[in-house]
Amino acid sequence: MLEPDSTTASTSLGEEILVPPPKQKRSSVACRRCRRLRAKCVKDEEKGRCRGCIEAGVPNECQFLPRGMSAIDRAPRPPQNRKRQTRPKDLDGGHRADGYDGAKAGPLTPQSPVERFCENCSQSLTSKSFSHQDLLPPHEELVEACEWFFSTYFQLGFLHKPTFMHTLQTSPQSLSTFLLLSMLSVSARFTPTLIQRFSTPVNAANTFAKRAQSLVGQEMLAAASLDRAQAFFLCSIWNWGSGFRDRSWIFLGIAARMASVLHLSQEESFDLGPDATVEQIINAEVSRRTWWVIFMSDNLLSSGCGRPISFDLDKVTIPLPCDEDHFTFGYNGPATVMEGTHARPRLAPQSRFPIDPQLSSEIADTSSTNANGGDRSLYGNLVVIADIWARVARGALLRSKAGPTIAPWRSDSDYVKLATELQNWESKLTNRQTWSLSNLLAYQSKSLDLGYRCIFLIMHLSHIVLRRSYLPMMARDVHASTINPPNYRSEVAPPRFWENVVHEMFAHALKVIELVKDWVPTMPFTRGSTPMMGFAIYMSGSVLSYLKRWTWLCPPLAEYSGPAIQEALTLLLELAVVWPTMAERWHSSLKDASFAFPPRHENPHRQVEGFGSAAEEDLSTDDREGMYRHKYRGSLEEAGDQEEVSLDESAMQEDAKRPRPRQPIPLPDGVPKEETSPIPHGADMLYSLATAASHIQPPAPSGGVPFTNGAPNGSVPATWVNYQEDLVTLFNKDDLSSHLEYSGDGWAF
Incomplete structure (x- = not known):
């Protein structure tokens, strides 16, 4: 006999009748995974997860967004996710790039961690284990290539080499992969280990340029940041040297717009007081130098093809870059200004230089404390x-x-x-x-x-x-x-x-x-x-x-x-x-x-x-x-x-x-x-x-x-x-x- 509490019910006269099981209803809001897979989403109220995610063995991927946020999952996916199945066998001609830890990775196959299939719904899934860091070379080669970056092209650069290299050695995951790939598109042609790996200097540079440009779509639509502006500028450098004038102009334009959004040309945005720390001074100078290198490249590129420049010097309030030694040691030393700007010369502080007494005495003995901010630096x-x-x-x-x-x-x-x-x-x-x-x-x-x-x-x-x-x-x-x-x-x-x-x-x-x-x-x-x-x-x-x-x-x-x-x-x-x-x-x-x-x-x-x-x-x-x-x-x-x-x-x-x-x-x-x-x-x-x-x-x-x-x-x-x-x-x-x-x-x- 059927149990009354399962599939039967009793009438007022004590007669048992058969009751059909309750009809399963769709959840009012589908989880992110089911929405992406275009699958029916039935939420288990007790467990707070949908049955599809539980049965697929991925309950941690079951997330329900608040109402009004579903457009996030309907937005186009990044290129490397949407085209994973049609992705070329290799970005550099043979095998996929080595992993960040230096381990050799095999060819891309449907059974590899990067591309796999859900057995229940037979639809492709993008593995969370894939990271943009897999596009980078082994760590030792990455460090070598960054060293060559500072010594072979951007000696008068916009990155603070001591801080950057220290971060690369101790916490590489905190650095933007897009920025690192863009740096390698310039320096790989000079790096012996990468030249040996990719046969020629040009192949080495082109490989990392392609990898960097595969991330352009999602990086361009992300929030403006200093490292993104720097990366787009470096993409422009590679394209200019490779003969792609118009594409170089476009990448440089993106970098210029991000620099404008971040107010890099406005000295008041840095708000450096007399008690500013060395880190604050360095970060402010990195921002200034980033703007100047974008301005200089935009000026050079636009002048050679008769196009207008993206910036108006009349609205610039930052001084020219300071001396390289001052930048290296994080010293807020004197700086001159560019004619045509509304910047004020920065005078040397009255206090003694706390790190290198030799530099401090040099400042005191020369004319660098005059009312014009001293002599122009090499970068200036x-x-x-x-x-x-x-x-x-x-x-x-x-x-x-x-x-x-x-x-x-x-x-x-x-x-x-x-x-x-x-x-x-x-x-x-x-x-x-x-x-x-x-x-x-x-x-x-x-x-x-x-x-x-x-x-x-x-x-x-x-x-x-x-x-x-x-x-x-x-x-x-x-x-x-x-x-x-x-x-x-x-x-x-x-x-x-x-x-x-x-x-x-x-x-x-x-x-x-x-x-x-x-x-x-x-x-x-x-x-x-x-x-x-x-x-x-x-x-x-x-x-x-x-x-x-x-x-x-x-x-x-x-x-x-x-x-x-x-x-x-x-x-x-x-x-x-x-x-x-x-x-x-x-x-x-x-x-x-x-x-x-x-x-x-x-x-x-x-x-x-x-x-x-x-x-x-x-x-x-x-x-x-x-x-x-x-x-x-x-x-x-x-x-x-x-x-x-x-x-x-x-x-x-x-x-x-x-x-x-x-x-x-x-x-x-x-x-x-x-x-x-x-x-x-x-x-x-x-x-x-x-x-x-x-x-x-x-x-x-x-x-x-x-x-x-x-x-x-x-x-x-x-x-x-x-x-x-x-x-x-x-x-x-x-x-x-x-x-x-x-x-x-x-x-x-």
């Missing part, structure tokens, strides 16, 4: 010279589109303003900051030589590009002065102005190649280098190719142009070992330019016209491809691993075959063709040298390369050939204009 000089370079590059791109609107010799021109600013910047360098071998060795002993070198490379690069942007105007000036029209210009250039311009440009270009050539034996590119170093080499060789083709531009330096270009090509090949995409592209472009020569004994008019056309074509290329020549990787799509480490040679060959239209060199409006009396003009000398170019055979180079730090100030080196006689010979000839004819290609005989 890098920020300032990079800002000057950015303005030089922007101006050059503008002139490539419309040409200069103000004569460069006028006091209100961009040329005079920027040239003066460069001279003032260099004049404010202290004895320890000027370029010398003794200073280089001293900074090398402190692992600061890479930053020291980059400062002077950018300075020389600024001088070169500033003058290069006026070469088409110089060619027009030289060409027009030979026609001698009436009232050609109410204002003429000062005597020998153009000769001084080209002499300084070529001298700075030779100096760049000389500097890099001298320091490579002591520190090869495989031990530390940046893509910006390669660009400086390329730009120097590019302008020297003008001098190699048209030696009359600067006869005293012409004999050095050929060997210097060959040295530049060799240096770019060496740099391509660690930064292949951009270095190979620059090498190919420079090689093509170095093999282009004008016809032998070419007519002087043709020589000037050819020089002007070549200069205009280079500026047009700046406008089309960007000054850094990111041409073939403008999109965000990747065509494969092989494309990431080699040039798109077919595209380059097609571009080389494409005919280059000759750019005419028009005369100013209203210039007639008839001959008039000569006008005293510095361009006459260049034209004279063009006439005599085929007769000048300079001796083979010997000794060092001559270099002048400033303008010749109206004087011309004694080695310039008898240009007065050439001028007399030239202008005593028959009417030149009678032999000229103007066509679509410009003036020609």
